[in-house]
Amino acid sequence: MSSALGAMFRVLEQGLVYAVMAVGVYFTSRVLDFPDLTVDGSFPMGAAIAGRLLIGGVNPLIATLCAPVAGFFAGAATGALNTKLRISNLLAGILTMTALYSVNLRIMGRSNLPLLRTGTVLTVMEDMGISPKLSAFLLFCIVIVILKLMVDTFLRTEFGLALRATGDNELMIRSLGVNTDSMKIVGIGIANAQVALSGALVAQYQGFADIGMGVGTVVAGLASVIIGEAIIPPKSVGMGTLGAIIGSVAYRLCVFLALRLGFAPTDLKLVTALLVIAALSGKSIKSGIGAEGRKASRHAGTEISV
Amino acid sequence: MLELRSLYKKFQSSAGNGRMALKDVSLSLQPNDFVTVIGSNGAGKSTLLNAIAGVFPVDSGQVVIDGQDVTYLPEYRRASVIGRVFQDPMQGTAGSMSIEENMAMALKRGLRRGLSKGVSAKDRDYFRQQLSSLGLGLEDRLLEPVKLLSGGQRQALALLMATLSKPKLLLLDEHTAALDPRTAQEIQELTCDIVRRGSLSVLMVTHNLRLALAVGTRTIMMHEGEIVLDVSDPERSEMTVSDLLERFHDAKGERLSDDRILLEVCTY
Secondary structure (H helix, E strand, O other): OHHHHHHHHHHHHHHHHHHHHHHHHHHHHHHOOOOOOOHHHHHHHHHHHHHHHHHOOOOHHHHHHHHHHHHHHHHHHHHHHHHOOOOOHHHHHHHHHHHHHHHHHHHHOOOEEEOOOOOOHHHHHHHOOOOHHHHHHHHHHHHHHHHHHHHHHHOOEHHHHHHHHHHHOHHHHHHOOOOHHHHHHHHHHHHHHHHHHHHHHHHHHHOEEEOOOOOOHHHHHHHHHHHHHHHOOOOOHHHHHHHHHHHHHHHHHHHHHHHHOOOOHHHHHHHHHHHHHHHHHHHHHHOOOOHHHHHHHHHHHHHHHO | OEEEEEEEEEEOOOOOOOEEEEEEEEEEEOOOOEEEEEOOOOOOHHHHHHHHHOOOOOOEEEEEEOOEEOOOOOHHHHOOOEEEEOOOHHHHOOOOOEHHHHHHHHHOOOOOOOOOEOOOHHHHHHHHHHHHOOOOOHHHOOOOEHHHOOHHHHHHHHHHHHHOOOOOEEEEEOOOOOOOHHHHHHHHHHHHHHHHHOOOEEEEEOOOHHHHHHOOOEEEEEEOOEEEEEEEOOOHHHOOHHHHHHHHHHHHOOOOOOHHHHHHHHHO
16 A cells, blocks of 8 residues: 555656656747757756766756756757748757757766766755655655746746747737747747756656656657646646646656556557547547547547557 | 838749839828728738838838838837737737737837736726727726637727837738628727827728728828829818729729729728
């Protein structure tokens, strides 16, 4: 019984730490309406930077906070490729993500950095006298609450309104004097700062940074956002970010259950992709695509209920 | 106020031979000028408005607004002096954002947008007061997302937003054409109200020739990228639609190649 509870607790921890990334994906996909694939590169970049700095003996808090700074520039690079060089949004993200693979290897020096013997933000918590059992949960709760409040407040500032309008109606906000190119560059930067922060925390949580840990991040983030929207209709910005957080926890729960049902960990990406496909096709029936769309989504629905 | 000097704009077609969208267009507007712009489809009316707003660069010529040469300024940097309302009511507002958020963005037209609160309590009072002047009851719905409004309500809001921060120039691109006749008339009356209240110059594109003569102080007609007719009050106030067509014929020396114009007169 207690082992089941312990497992659920771990699911909750994971959900919260990945929620930092999910809020970033919410930011690009829902606020800016930009399908950003940079995420698959900026997530491991956060891990790589934090890992390398921790091994170098840097204060864990500083090491962790360096990750979002680098993440911001990665996202801004994608934004600049898209707006200044007119490369399509998907390709711009893929280009940055691909470039980051090499950058991340350079940062780490090799493909895997174990962090078990270095100090981390979690050991800092424990040094403050917080039980190791609770430290991760507490830390991630604090981080996600602060992040959510910051994002919500930011999106209601003058700048934040212009950013949201850039995602909603570019033509209109440009006619009101906003440089939408800059908005996209800054916005995608902010989103990837969050993603990199999540990567830095995950690396410290799981005890290593790995070059392959970013694969499928964007799909997992989208899955969280979509599940969150199903649970909490995103009627306001606050509901949207809350949905992404709850969606992230729910998604990790789905992953946990899939593993319990006997899926191999290597099958999880497939399960996640199917989950997203099912959710998206569910949307297309709602908007009345017709008999064919309905049939397709029924199939997807049965696959997902496995 | 607005000074256009010999604007040229050519659009390249995929076949290689371009189409002259603006041909030697010169125009001078005084403050409080209300100019209606007419012409058949493809005459260059929307191109003219887009060239003024800076949606694309012109090939040659000069755009001067209030003494400042803006020919090479991008669209977003001209916005502080230009308000626009588009034909599609969806284009003038952000549907997922609330009425007050939309208005707050309009209030900041052309200004730096910082990290202070997007909508302040003081703004809210001002918005309520402005919205109540529309007489649509929108002042009680500040927090509702704009997508819940009807097309006419959205266009009324777009019109209010376009003039909220007192631009010097208002560009209306067939802003009533997508509305049902009754709503179109209401929006038109609202337009005249707003224009009367603030001192600004207006360029209004319309397909309705009768309306073009009935409102404003001056009418220009475009044809194949050129301004072929330019009449002001008091001469204009005595003109009828058939006079307008007659003048068009004189100007071009051709028998109304555009029955389209006539047809459009009949449909109104």
